[in-house]
Amino acid sequence: MDKRLQRSRERVLAAAYDVLVASGIGGFSVDEVARRSGVAKTTIYRQWPTREALVADACWRMVAEQEEETPDAGSVEADVESILSEIGRLLWTANWAAVVPSVIDAAERDPEFGEIHARIQAGHAAPLKTVLERGVARGELAADADVAVLAAALLGPLFYRRWFARQPIDEAFVQSLVRQVLRSPGTGR
Amino acid sequence: MDKRLQRSRERVLAAAYDVLVASGIGGFSVDEVARRSGVAKTTIYRQWPTREALVADACWRMVAEQEEETPDAGSVEADVESILSEIGRLLWTANWAAVVPSVIDAAERDPEFGEIHARIQAGHAAPLKTVLERGVARGELAADADVAVLAAALLGPLFYRRWFARQPIDEAFVQSLVRQVLRSPGTGR
DNA sequence: TCGCTACGCTACGGGAGCGTAGCGAAATGT
DNA sequence: ACATTTCGCTACGCTCCCGTAGCGTAGCGA
Numbered sequence: 001m002d003k004r005l006q007r008s009r010e011r012v013l014a015a016a017y018d019v020l021v022a023s024g025i026g027g028f029s030v031d032e033v034a035r036r037s038g039v040a041k042t043t044i045y046r047q048w049p050t051r052e053a054l055v056a057d058a059c060w061r062m063v064a065e066q067e068e069e070t071p072d073a074g075s076v077e078a079d080v081e082s083i084l085s086e087i088g089r090l091l092w093t094a095n096w097a098a099v100v101p102s103v104i105d106a107a108e109r110d111p112e113f114g115e116i117h118a119r120i121q122a123g124h125a126a127p128l129k130t131v132l133e134r135g136v137a138r139g140e141l142a143a144d145a146d147v148a149v150l151a152a153a154l155l156g157p158l159f160y161r162r163w164f165a166r167q168p169i170d171e172a173f174v175q176s177l178v179r180q181v182l183r184s185p186g187t188g189r
Numbered sequence: 190m191d192k193r194l195q196r197s198r199e200r201v202l203a204a205a206y207d208v209l210v211a212s213g214i215g216g217f218s219v220d221e222v223a224r225r226s227g228v229a230k231t232t233i234y235r236q237w238p239t240r241e242a243l244v245a246d247a248c249w250r251m252v253a254e255q256e257e258e259t260p261d262a263g264s265v266e267a268d269v270e271s272i273l274s275e276i277g278r279l280l281w282t283a284n285w286a287a288v289v290p291s292v293i294d295a296a297e298r299d300p301e302f303g304e305i306h307a308r309i310q311a312g313h314a315a316p317l318k319t320v321l322e323r324g325v326a327r328g329e330l331a332a333d334a335d336v337a338v339l340a341a342a343l344l345g346p347l348f349y350r351r352w353f354a355r356q357p358i359d360e361a362f363v364q365s366l367v368r369q370v371l372r373s374p375g376t377g378r
Numbered sequence: 379t380c381g382c383t384a385c386g387c388t389a390c391g392g393g394a395g396c397g398t399a400g401c402g403a404a405a406t407g408t
Numbered sequence: 409a410c411a412t413t414t415c416g417c418t419a420c421g422c423t424c425c426c427g428t429a430g431c432g433t434a435g436c437g438a
Contacts (some may be wrong), residue, residue, distance in 0.1 A: 002436065004384055024294055026215040029425060040386045045427065101294035104352050105213055108290055121353050148354070149362060153369055156349030157341040163293050164310050165341060165349065173338060180342055184373040193414055204404065217393060229416045234397065 012039045012044055016058035021095045024102035028055050059116045062096045070127040074134030081178050085129050088169035091162040125151050153181045200226045205247040210284045213291035217244050235347050248305045251285045259316040270367050272317050277358035280351040295361030342370045
């Protein structure tokens, strides 16, 4: 295992990640990565056969940096509120938030990015679904509650605020959202 | 007023709209519009100074085709359900649904498209907000209900289903969503 | 030390797109 | 009927990007 391989590989991926965040998938170019990383374009093409492969790798790195923890404060409501607050905060601060729209756009036409997007999506929803399923098991939620529907009802408004209405996501918003969705007849409890 | 101007203008705009739907903003090119419309590229540039101007015009045409009616069935719940069902249907059928992600992506970096996106967004939310405000006036909803928050709680899950979870939006989903949001303590009633 | 491997560099060839120039032909409306 | 306007066409120049070839150099490992 040559150290040079690993070093240049790391440099390129870091630069690719930066370019991705700055320009999105549409504006991503190998030339730009070469400029920023200081690694020659020929060297890049020795490790990644095509532009798409490099973009995909940079996306996967983004997916990895987005893992979140699953809280366990005792009640479903507290856990859900904790998760939503964290996501709401990240939506306006994390790097990946600026890239997601271009990933969605790419996924609309390219299956490869469809899979990447599915993974990003799964990463967001996983902790929430875990918490909700725990709530069902504990009897805090109705036994026949549809976890997927609940997750959509909880996550959707956050994303809506960020990318559609372009309004801030404060604590009050999250709280009233959680109350609306979890304390309603349809949800049971 | 020369008829030739109007005719070529119409042809170009129609083709531009098609290209926009097929390729999104990122894949939009004047050359492609020229090829599809049969209008020479030079002629296009005589009426639109730049590519961006043509893209923007095509987007505005899209905005215009997206107007919806405001129902009035007597109860807030019925009206909201009607609106959400219609949007849920359009999200998987209408042309503009395939373009929205690229508009959001562009809006993330270009203020011009930010405004276009705001108009699209407003077009979606307008009928819903009207209905909700009517509900507040009638006393069906709490007097201090935040219409913007309610709109986010209702529209967000639909968009979430379409672009994030990629799951179908059926009647059952809309119904349970409406119940969850409108029949909860936070909303009043 | 010495062979192997990865590296950087320069230079390509090909393609696509933007926006422009010049000219002759056709449509317009007066 | 005739001047004006618009059109289509070909051909550019420019920029950016993809992906490749060849060569000399520097670093790695044994």
